[in-house]
Each structure stands twice: as structure tokens, then as C-alpha cells.
Amino acid sequence: MAESAAFLRARQALADLLSEWELCWLSWPSSNLARQLAQAPHAWFEVPVQPGPVWAQQLQAFFLSQKQEQPLLLVLEAPHDLERLRRLQQLAAPLPWLLVILLDPVGYLAPVPASGGWFQREPKEPAYAWSSWLRQFQLEFWGSFALEEPKQAAERLEAFMEGTGRRLLHLYAPPVPQPEMANRPGVRLLSKDTLESAFLEQFQVPDNARLIWCAGQPPADALLIHPEQAGSAAWGVHQAGFFPVLAMSAAMIGPALADLLPGLPPGCLVLILEAGLCWEPGQSHLSPSRLRDLALLRQVHGLALACPADVQEALQFAQMSYATQTPMAVRLTQAPAVLTGLSKSPPQAGRSHMLRPGQHAAILALGPTVYAALLAAEALSSWGLECQVWDIRFLKPLDRDALAQAALTGHLLTVEEHCLQGGLATMVLETLSQLELNAKVHHLALPATPPIENGAPAEEFGLDADGIQKAMRKLLGLVSPESFV
Structure with a gap:
């Protein structure tokens, strides 16, 4: 995946500075420049360990097994590597000789002089949350220096490298000015006739938020992150005092899962893009992660899963995430962008919404299949069959009261643009079992x-109005109008 220009420039500037030093141990988890520098004849660089779930323990074991005649230089990048610094703090035996360069290519952290203070942009704004535990980490702060002033940075780096102990140096690039909210353009992607693209056309990133991008070419003001670092990046932005908005392609859920599983910050919005029936150029078959994104994300601790039926609901879910400070994933597909106006009131957290009453059966529809379910219910009424239609809205947590009410009809049909395993069908069956409710259940879903x-x-999988009404007639054993009593 391509990196943003700001990160590439900052990394190269730091690499040029480091090439003047004969360092024994260098760890730069977010860049492969350390390996490139290892080939330089005037310096000896080595990457002792590769980043992973037990990265800090591996780093500690490696360094403490050496003679410790040379310091360990650790290059971390803000904001997504701040979580690594927190993990180092948790070590039982802190590394005695540690030099940390905090590389800040996009100016996420405000520069401060070496004489005092901690990272705080303005006197009126509260200090960043991570500053307190950085003090506890007992790192001597050596100030902030601009990468655009290489001579001054090099002089400070020379003093920083001498001596022993535990030190931190902040090398930053000036932040890119952000336009006012009213003038900030929405993120544009694909055409305007899909749920996803219509949402991104209207979606605005709040001033107190930072957009983290893991899905192709990012907008100009976004931080481009590899999927394997998505969770750590969200925590880093949160520790820096911002609300993380993580945009990720459904195809990348698999690679990102290990970093997401421990959970996301208490305030975090995850936008799942290109979910469901969506193909990349030249791709012959659907990516498995697009089929199973909800099943995978169900495993992430504390993460709510919202599946909007239309653009209005998607925007309301995003606003709900900001207002409630609840980590929430909003799933966006390539279904047609219909503005149905299905609900006259804002959605409630964790609650489904009945769009149509009925006593004979219930259609439980997830995401953009809701509109097709409504059309199917209207067609079924000509058979004398009155079906409830539910906009499920939240797969996790699933609304148990709504499911219990739907189960009273005795016949349930789940509809979802997701594979059968791990999605709405699975959640409904699991919850019915837990509630000890009996109902005949059929499912419409994508094949694994x-x-x-x-x-x-x-339409090939029955996820349209015609397919839904046919599935409901089959569920009820209804062949013709005369057979229904």
C-alpha cells in the first residue's frame, strides 16, 4: 500500500540524519528504511525484532541479552506508534539505555521547547492524554525540532545520541492547515449512486477527529495506515486527544483483525467500505473478507456493528458514535443509494425499528436489503399475508426485545448481503436459543x-423484492392465494 507523501518525506529526512551515525541497534517498526540503511558502508544498523503482538517483550529480551555497550535507538511514528510506547511502559524491567525518536510527519503533536512543558497545542486546550503516562515512563524529554530545519535537528540529534539513559526527542513537520467545518469538502469516492459513495459525499470529519485511512487512495487530510496497524493507530490518535475515524475496506478486515481484536478506544468510528458485493478492478471472484466482514468484526471486543438501510441512517449512526463515545463500525455497501426516509425519528443505540406491522410472519432485514423487504411485504399483502418488516440496524448488540416480538408470529425470514455463517442469520438463531423462543426460521444470504x-x-441470490417474497411463500408453504388461510 502506498504511503502518504508527508510520511515518505519525513522518513527520508530522518534516514538522512541517521546515516551519519554508527549505531549498533536500530528498531523502526513502521518503516523498512532500517533495512535499507543496513546496507550503508559507514554505519551498522540492525532490526532486532519484527513488530507483533508481543513486540515489546521481544525487544526487551533481545536488547538485555546483548552486552549493552551501545544504546537501542527506537524510532516511533505519531500517532499510530504511540500504542507501542505504552506497551514498552508495561515491561517489568524497563530498558536502561533507550533513545526514542518520535517522528511526527503530519504535526499531530504540538512542538514544545526542550526546557519544559508537555505536548499541548494551546494554553486553552487540555494536555494530551498520553503525556501523563509518558512522564511515568521516565523518559527525559529533549524537546521538539522541525525536520524542515535539518541543521538544527542534526545538532540536537548529536547531543541526543551522546551519553546514557532514557531519552525522547520529538521531530515534527508543521501541521497542514485544516479548513473550517463549513468549508471542508466531504470525502469523495466512487460514483454518487451507491450507499457508500453517497454517504462519503455528505460525511464531514469533525474538527476534533482525525481520519485514518486503510482503503486505497486517501483524502488529502487523512493518515494512511497499513491494515495490520489499524487498531494501534486508533489508540494512538485517541491518546493524542482526538476522536479516531478509521476508514477501512472490507477486504482488509482479515489482515487487520489481530490488531483490532483487543478492542478500540471508547470513542471511535469505523467505516467499513466496499462491503458485500463489491469487486476490485480485475478481480475474478469476491474477496472472502467482503463476505465475512461482519462475522470477523463480531469478535472485536466492545465494538457495536451498525448496518444502515439508507444514507440518512448511515449519517445518523456516525453522529451517534460521536455523541455516545461508543466504538462503532458502520457498514457501507455498493447497494443503490435510496433515501427512503424510513424512520421519522433518529435511531436509538442497539434498537431495531419495525417499519411495517403484521401478524403472519416477520422479515428481518439488514442494511440496504430493508427497502427490498418492504416492497416484498407489499406484494405479499395481495396474498392476504401481512408481514412485519424490521430494519435490524444493529447486528451487535442485537435487539432482543424486537426479536422476541417478531418471533411471536412463528415465522422469521432473515435477509442480508453477507454470508450465512456469522452474520444476521447466525445471530438470530443464537439469540432465539438463548431466549428459549421457538420459531420457524429461513434465511436469504450470500453463499460462502x-x-x-x-x-x-x-438478484441472483434472492436479495431483491421478488426473491424475498418467493422465500417467504416457501417458508409458509404458500403456493397460491387459495392455499393461505
Whole structure:
């Protein structure tokens, strides 16, 4: 994945400065420049360990097993590597000779002089949350220096490298000025006729938030992160005092899962892009992660999963995440962008919404399949069949009261643009079992096997109005109007 220009420039500037030093041990987890510098004839660089779930323990074991005649230089990048610094703090035996360079390519942390103070942008603003535990980490702060002033940075780096102990140096690039909220353009992606693109056209990133991008070409003001670092990046932005907005392609959920599993910050919005029936250029079959993104994200601790039926709901879910400070993933698909106005009131957290009453059966629809479910229910009424239609809204947590009410009909049909395993169908069956409720349940979903070929429409899998009403008639054993009593 391509890196943002700001990160590439900052990394190269620091690499040029480090090339003047004969360092024994260098760890730069977020960049491969350390390996490139290892080939330089005038210096000896080595990457002792690769970053992973037990990165800090590996780093400690490596360094303490050496003679410790040379310091360990650790290059961390703000904001996504701040979580690594926290992990180092948790070590039982802190590294005695540690030099930390905090590289800040996009100016996330305000520069402060070496004589005092901690990272705080303005006197009127509260100090960043991570500053308190950075003090506890017992790192001597050596000030902030601009990468645009290489001579001054080099002089400070020379003093920083001499002696022993535990030190931290902040090297930053000036932040890019952000436009006012009213003048800030929305993120644009794909065409304007899908749920996802219509949402991104209207979605605005609040001033107190930072956009983290893990899905192709990022907007100009976004931080581009590898999927494997998505969770750590969100925590880093949170520790810096901002609300993280993490935009990720559904195809990248698999690689990102290990970093997401421990949980996300208490205030965090995750935008799942390109979910469901969406193919990349030249791709012959649907990516498995697009089929199973909800099943995978269900495993993330404390993360709510919202599946909007239309653009209005998607924007309301995003606003709910800000207002409640609840980590929430909003799933956006390539379904047609219909503005149904299904609900006259804002959605409630964790609650489903009944769009149509009925006593014979209930259709539980997730995401953009809701509109097709409504059309199917209208068609079924000509058979004398009155079906409830539910906009499920939240897969996690699933609304148990709504499910209990729907189960009273005795017949449930779940509809989702997701594979059968781990999605709405699975959640409904699990919850019915826990509630000890009996109902006959049928499902409409995407097949996990065989692989879905490029361009296959939703109609092929019965996820349209005609397919839904046919599935409901089959559920009820209804062949003709006369057979229904």
C-alpha cells in the first residue's frame, strides 16, 4: 500500500540524519528504511525484532541479552506508534539505555521547547492524554525540532545520541492547515449512486477527529495506515486527544483483525467500505473478507456493528458514535443509494425499528436489503399475508426485545448481503436459543461457496423484492392465494 507523501518525506529526512551515525541497534517498526540503511558502508544498523503482538517483550529480551555497550535507538511514528510506547511502559524491567525518536510527519503533536512543558497545542486546550503516562515512563524529554530545519535537528540529534539513559526527542513537520467545518469538502469516492459513495459525499470529519485511512487512495487530510496497524493507530490518535475515524475496506478486515481484536478506544468510528458485493478492478471472484466482514468484526471486543438501510441512517449512526463515545463500525455497501426516509425519528443505540406491522410472519432485514423487504411485504399483502418488516440496524448488540416480538408470529425470514455463517442469520438463531423462543426460521444470504464471480447481481441470490417474497411463500408453504388461510 502506498504511503502518504508527508510520511515518505519525513522518513527520508530522518534516514538522512541517521546515516551519519554508527549505531549498533536500530528498531523502526513502521518503516523498512532500517533495512535499507543496513546496507550503508559507514554505519551498522540492525532490526532486532519484527513488530507483533508481543513486540515489546521481544525487544526487551533481545536488547538485555546483548552486552549493552551501545544504546537501542527506537524510532516511533505519531500517532499510530504511540500504542507501542505504552506497551514498552508495561515491561517489568524497563530498558536502561533507550533513545526514542518520535517522528511526527503530519504535526499531530504540538512542538514544545526542550526546557519544559508537555505536548499541548494551546494554553486553552487540555494536555494530551498520553503525556501523563509518558512522564511515568521516565523518559527525559529533549524537546521538539522541525525536520524542515535539518541543521538544527542534526545538532540536537548529536547531543541526543551522546551519553546514557532514557531519552525522547520529538521531530515534527508543521501541521497542514485544516479548513473550517463549513468549508471542508466531504470525502469523495466512487460514483454518487451507491450507499457508500453517497454517504462519503455528505460525511464531514469533525474538527476534533482525525481520519485514518486503510482503503486505497486517501483524502488529502487523512493518515494512511497499513491494515495490520489499524487498531494501534486508533489508540494512538485517541491518546493524542482526538476522536479516531478509521476508514477501512472490507477486504482488509482479515489482515487487520489481530490488531483490532483487543478492542478500540471508547470513542471511535469505523467505516467499513466496499462491503458485500463489491469487486476490485480485475478481480475474478469476491474477496472472502467482503463476505465475512461482519462475522470477523463480531469478535472485536466492545465494538457495536451498525448496518444502515439508507444514507440518512448511515449519517445518523456516525453522529451517534460521536455523541455516545461508543466504538462503532458502520457498514457501507455498493447497494443503490435510496433515501427512503424510513424512520421519522433518529435511531436509538442497539434498537431495531419495525417499519411495517403484521401478524403472519416477520422479515428481518439488514442494511440496504430493508427497502427490498418492504416492497416484498407489499406484494405479499395481495396474498392476504401481512408481514412485519424490521430494519435490524444493529447486528451487535442485537435487539432482543424486537426479536422476541417478531418471533411471536412463528415465522422469521432473515435477509442480508453477507454470508450465512456469522452474520444476521447466525445471530438470530443464537439469540432465539438463548431466549428459549421457538420459531420457524429461513434465511436469504450470500453463499460462502462456491466463490461468487465478478459482477454477480444481488438478484441472483434472492436479495431483491421478488426473491424475498418467493422465500417467504416457501417458508409458509404458500403456493397460491387459495392455499393461505
